[in-house]
Amino acid sequence: MLALIALAALLLLPARAVAQAGSVSDTGTVTIHAATLLDGRGGSRRNATVTVRGGRIVAVTTGRAGRASSSRATYELGTLTLLPGLIDTHVHPGWYITSEGRLHRDADADSPATSALAMAGNLYATLMAGVTTIQSVGGSEDLPLRDAVARGVIPGPRILTSLQPLADARLSADSLRALVRLRKTQGADLIKLFASQGLGAGGAQTLSDAQLVAICSEAKSLGLRTVVHAISAASVRAATLAGCSQIEHGMLVGDAELALMAQHGTVFDPQVCLVLDNYLRNSEAWTRSGFTAQSFDALRRARSATPAMFARAVATRGLVIVYGTDAVALAHGHNAEELACRVREGGQRPMDAIRSATSVAAQALGLADRIGALAPGLDADIIAVDGDPSRDVTALGRVRFVMRQGVVYR
DSSP: OHHHHHHHHHHHSOHHHHHHHTOSOSSOEEEEEEEEEEOSSSOEEEEEEEEEETTEEEEEEESOOOOOSTTEEEEEOTTOEEEEOEEEEEEOTTOOBOTTSSBOOTTSSOOHHHHHHHHHHHHHHHHHTTEEEEEEOOOTTHHHHHHHHHTTSSOOOEEEEOOSOBOOTTSOHHHHHHHHHHHHHHTOSEEEEEOBOOTTTTOOBOSOHHHHHHHHHHHHHTTOEEEEEEOSHHHHHHHHHTTOSEEEEOTTOOHHHHHHHHHHTOEEEOOOSHHHHHHHHTHHHHHHTTOOHHHHHHHHHHHHHHHHHHHHHHTSTTOOBOOOOOBOTTTTTOTHHHHHHHHHTTOOOHHHHHHHTTHHHHHHTTOTTTSSSOOTTSBOOEEEESSOTTTOGGGGGOEEEEEETTEEOO
């Protein structure tokens, strides 16, 4: 699989990107200057320079840093705005639409090479959109993808994965605990579980309260976070009381559930726009993939309701909200649309939206000591956009520079 992914990288990448992927040495010093810098923690400065060495940020200063020697490369980015690489906490890089126009399944006619090309393409599109870290929730294909990116075999965002999610309500609590331990042994970075039906089926709770406690407590004992698919108010409430780490979707929650999550320190990752718009605007492909008229009706109803739900979430004191798109097939590379919609339709302040995709997301993923801000000692995950997203959040869709761990890809 890794050999196929490596081949995919060579076939998909422009020559310039392949050359740039190895352009920064481990010992070289790089300076990046731009008109504006947003540090990811709510701070900003004008006329800023970030100095990078060995893949890490060593200084953030005001003014232009001089080019002291031939070993020092400087990127002069003019009027662009620097900010940390974005962190998308809910992505599905293994999802793609086949040449037959439907969602890829294990049993279809696509060869392993074709699948590897498509998945590598999803990762590349995501990285070029300024997303330098993703949480994939999840599938078995994530392990070779994660390893290939980490080794520099293919360009892509840093990957955290749950591997296959836990969803079987027929299993006993002990069996579910055993599955959590198995995922840990298999190399999962977190545990993904389904506490409810999907949106089209009504979102009712599926796993019992006892099953949720078994999964989330076992994961916590192993040092793993838990990310829970929960649509209904009841499933969100049960997952929160079970001590699970993060709630996905929550489209049918009320104020009581939002307050409960805030009280328990449960991270909330609502999907407001992108995934729903993606299904609706690409309805032909999703119809061929099994969606029905009833499915699209449910999606339209949700799309009408989610901005108001999100606005209530934003207004809930103490609730930690992170950025996650649920990017599936045909959405990869469009990730910033979710942030723009959260601001435009959900009333989130632009700087808070940026923080949700940088320092707040990094804290939620347990990576605040490595990523999520432009600060000395952190990994050099740096992007630059055309415009100031703290004033015009749509600037996040105009990425002009991408660096991950000191390597320039765009």
